[in-house]
Amino acid sequence: MSTELNPPSLAEALNTKGFTGATGFRIVSIEPGRAELALTRRDDLVQFFGHFHGGVITALADHTAGIAITSGLPKGKIGVTVEIKVNFLAPADGSELIARAKTLKMSGSIGVATIEIFTRDEKSERLCAFGTATMRAMDLPAAMVG
Amino acid sequence: MSTELNPPSLAEALNTKGFTGATGFRIVSIEPGRAELALTRRDDLVQFFGHFHGGVITALADHTAGIAITSGLPKGKIGVTVEIKVNFLAPADGSELIARAKTLKMSGSIGVATIEIFTRDEKSERLCAFGTATMRAMDLPAAMVG
Amino acid sequence: MSTELNPPSLAEALNTKGFTGATGFRIVSIEPGRAELALTRRDDLVQFFGHFHGGVITALADHTAGIAITSGLPKGKIGVTVEIKVNFLAPADGSELIARAKTLKMSGSIGVATIEIFTRDEKSERLCAFGTATMRAMDLPAAMVG
Amino acid sequence: MSTELNPPSLAEALNTKGFTGATGFRIVSIEPGRAELALTRRDDLVQFFGHFHGGVITALADHTAGIAITSGLPKGKIGVTVEIKVNFLAPADGSELIARAKTLKMSGSIGVATIEIFTRDEKSERLCAFGTATMRAMDLPAAMVG
Numbered sequence: 001m002s003t004e005l006n007p008p009s010l011a012e013a014l015n016t017k018g019f020t021g022a023t024g025f026r027i028v029s030i031e032p033g034r035a036e037l038a039l040t041r042r043d044d045l046v047q048f049f050g051h052f053h054g055g056v057i058t059a060l061a062d063h064t065a066g067i068a069i070t071s072g073l074p075k076g077k078i079g080v081t082v083e084i085k086v087n088f089l090a091p092a093d094g095s096e097l098i099a100r101a102k103t104l105k106m107s108g109s110i111g112v113a114t115i116e117i118f119t120r121d122e123k124s125e126r127l128c129a130f131g132t133a134t135m136r137a138m139d140l141p142a143a144m145v146g
Numbered sequence: 147m148s149t150e151l152n153p154p155s156l157a158e159a160l161n162t163k164g165f166t167g168a169t170g171f172r173i174v175s176i177e178p179g180r181a182e183l184a185l186t187r188r189d190d191l192v193q194f195f196g197h198f199h200g201g202v203i204t205a206l207a208d209h210t211a212g213i214a215i216t217s218g219l220p221k222g223k224i225g226v227t228v229e230i231k232v233n234f235l236a237p238a239d240g241s242e243l244i245a246r247a248k249t250l251k252m253s254g255s256i257g258v259a260t261i262e263i264f265t266r267d268e269k270s271e272r273l274c275a276f277g278t279a280t281m282r283a284m285d286l287p288a289a290m291v292g
Numbered sequence: 293m294s295t296e297l298n299p300p301s302l303a304e305a306l307n308t309k310g311f312t313g314a315t316g317f318r319i320v321s322i323e324p325g326r327a328e329l330a331l332t333r334r335d336d337l338v339q340f341f342g343h344f345h346g347g348v349i350t351a352l353a354d355h356t357a358g359i360a361i362t363s364g365l366p367k368g369k370i371g372v373t374v375e376i377k378v379n380f381l382a383p384a385d386g387s388e389l390i391a392r393a394k395t396l397k398m399s400g401s402i403g404v405a406t407i408e409i410f411t412r413d414e415k416s417e418r419l420c421a422f423g424t425a426t427m428r429a430m431d432l433p434a435a436m437v438g
Numbered sequence: 439m440s441t442e443l444n445p446p447s448l449a450e451a452l453n454t455k456g457f458t459g460a461t462g463f464r465i466v467s468i469e470p471g472r473a474e475l476a477l478t479r480r481d482d483l484v485q486f487f488g489h490f491h492g493g494v495i496t497a498l499a500d501h502t503a504g505i506a507i508t509s510g511l512p513k514g515k516i517g518v519t520v521e522i523k524v525n526f527l528a529p530a531d532g533s534e535l536i537a538r539a540k541t542l543k544m545s546g547s548i549g550v551a552t553i554e555i556f557t558r559d560e561k562s563e564r565l566c567a568f569g570t571a572t573m574r575a576m577d578l579p580a581a582m583v584g
Contacts, residue, residue, distance in 0.1 A: 043164060
C-alpha cells in the first residue's frame with residue numbers, strides 16, 4: 001500500500017522542507033513509480049496574467065517526478081534531477097494544479113519519468129502542461145535513512 | 147541604453163507581479179535580446195539539501211529567457227513560453243543565483259533563447275544549470291501597452 | 293477512415309522523398325492526430341554496437357510526429373518541427389523500429405506530440421525511446437496542395 | 439594535439455561504422471571536450487523541401503556531442519546518449535552541415551554537451567539548429583580498447 005513505500009517519511013520530508021513546503025505542494029498519492037501532487041492557487045504563485053507561473057508548474061512537475069522515481073528505488077536512495085523539459089499546452093487558469101508522474105524506465109542509476117499537469121476548477125480539469133524528467137539515483141546521507 | 151528598451155516598464159511589471167515579485171527576482175540588466183536576473187537565497191527557496199530548488203532555478207531561467215525575448219520584440223508584444231528544458235550541472239549551493247539569457251533566434255513569431263544559471267558566493271561564481279526555452283510572441287492586451 | 297485523411301497523398305509524398313524514402317520509413321497507419329511508422333533494420337542504420345543509431349531513432353520519431361500533427365491540420369497545412377527531444381531508454385537491438393505518435397495539443401499554429409518508439413523482434417516489442425516534439429503549422433506551397 | 443586523444447582510433451571507428459559512415463559524417467577536429475563534424479548534402483539526406491532532414495541534423499548533433507564527450511573521458515570509456523534535444527532555427531538549405539559540440543560539464547558518469555549546427559554554402563555559414571545532449575560514460579568492451 002502506497003503509504004508503506006520507500007520511505008514515505010522521505011517523500012513527506014522532501015515535501016515539507018524549504019520551497020515545496022512554503023509553496024504548499026500536497027502529496028495526493030504515491031505508488032511505486034507513480035506520484036500525484038496538488039497545489040492550490042495563491043496570489044504569490046501566479047504570473048502577469050494571473051495564471052500559475054510556468055516556473056511553479058515546472059517546480060511541481062519536477063518534484064512529482066522526483067517522488068515517483070524515488071518511490072521505486074531501494075531504501076536509502078533518492079532520485080535527483082539531471083534535466084527536465086516541460087511544454088506548456090494551455091493557460092493554467094484554474095484554482096488548483098494536479099501533477100501526475102510515472103516512471104517510464106529505470107536503467108542502472110538513471111530513470112526517466114513523464115509528468116502530466118492539469119489545471120482544475122469546480123467545473124473541469126484540463127491538461128495544461130506535459131513534461132519529461134531524467135533523474136539519477138543518489139545515496140542518501142546515512143543520517144537521513146530512517 | 148538598456149533602460150530605454152521595449153518597454154522597460156513591461157519588464158519591471160512582469161517581474162514585480164505574483165510569483166516573481168514574491169520570490170524576489172531582481173533584474174540586473176536588459177539589452178535587446180539579452181537579460182540578466184539575480185535571486186538571493188532564502189530558506190523558502192531551497193530543497194531538501196539546502197540548495198536552491200530545481201524548480202526555483204527553472205523559474206528564474208524561464209523568466210530571464212522571457213525578458214530577453216520580449217526585450218527584442220516590438221512594443222505591445224510579449225514572449226510567452228512554449229517549452230523550457232533545463233539541465234542541472236552542479237549543486238546550487240551559493241548565496242545567490244544569476245541567470246543570463248540570450249536570444250539565439252527569432253523567426254516569425256517563434257523565438258529560442260539559451261540561459262546560463264550560475265550560483266555565486268563571496269569566493270566564486272559557478273555554472274550550475276543550462277537551459278533552452280522556446281517562446282512565441284503574443285499581443286499584449288491594449289490596456290497593458292503603455 | 294484513416295486513408296481519407298488530410299491529405300494521405302501528402303503523408304505518402306512526405307515519406308517517399310529524400311531521407312525518409314531512402315531509409316525505408318513505412319507508414320503503418322494514420323488517424324487524425326495519430327501516426328504509426330515502422331523501419332526495418334539495415335546495416336547502414338546502426339551504430340557502433342550494431343543497434344539502431346540514435347539519430348535514426350530520432351529521425352523516425354520526428355517524422356512520425358510530423359505526420360501525426362499534419363494529419364490533424366486543415367488541407368494545405370503541414371507541421372514543421374520547432375524542436376524535438378528524445379530519451380533513449382533501452383538498446384534498440386531488434387530487427388525493426390515502431391514509432392507511435394499522438395498529438396497532445398494543437399493551440400493556434402503550435403502543436404505538441406509525444407512519440408513512443410519500440411524495438412521489435414520475433415519474440416517481443418520493447419519501449420526503447422520516448423520523445424516529445426513541438427511543431428508549427430505552415431502553409432504548403434500552392435503547387436503541393438492536391 | 440587532437441589526433442593523440444582518447445583514442446582517436448575510437449572516434450574514427452565510431453564514425454566509419456554503420457549509419458554515420460554510410461551517411462558520410464566527417465570528423466573535422468577533436469579536442470578534449472570538443473568536436474567538429476561536417477556532412478555534405480546528398481539527395482538521400484533531405485526532406486520534402488530539399489533541405490537537410492531534421493533527423494539527419496539531429497543525428498549529426500548527437501554524434502558530434504558523443505565524440506566531444508568521449509574525447510574527454512579516460513581511455514576505455516565511451517559517451518552514450520541519455521537524451522538529446524534540438525531546436526531548428528532556420529532551414530538547413532546549404533550544401534553542407536557543420537556541427538560544433540562542446541562539453542559543458544562532466545559530473546561523475548554524466549556529461550552534458552551543447553551543439554551548434556550550421557548550414558554552409560559558398561557565400562555564408564548560418565546557424566540552423568542548436569541542441570543539448572546528456573550522455574553517460576560507459577565501459578567499452580575490452581576487445582574494443584586498443
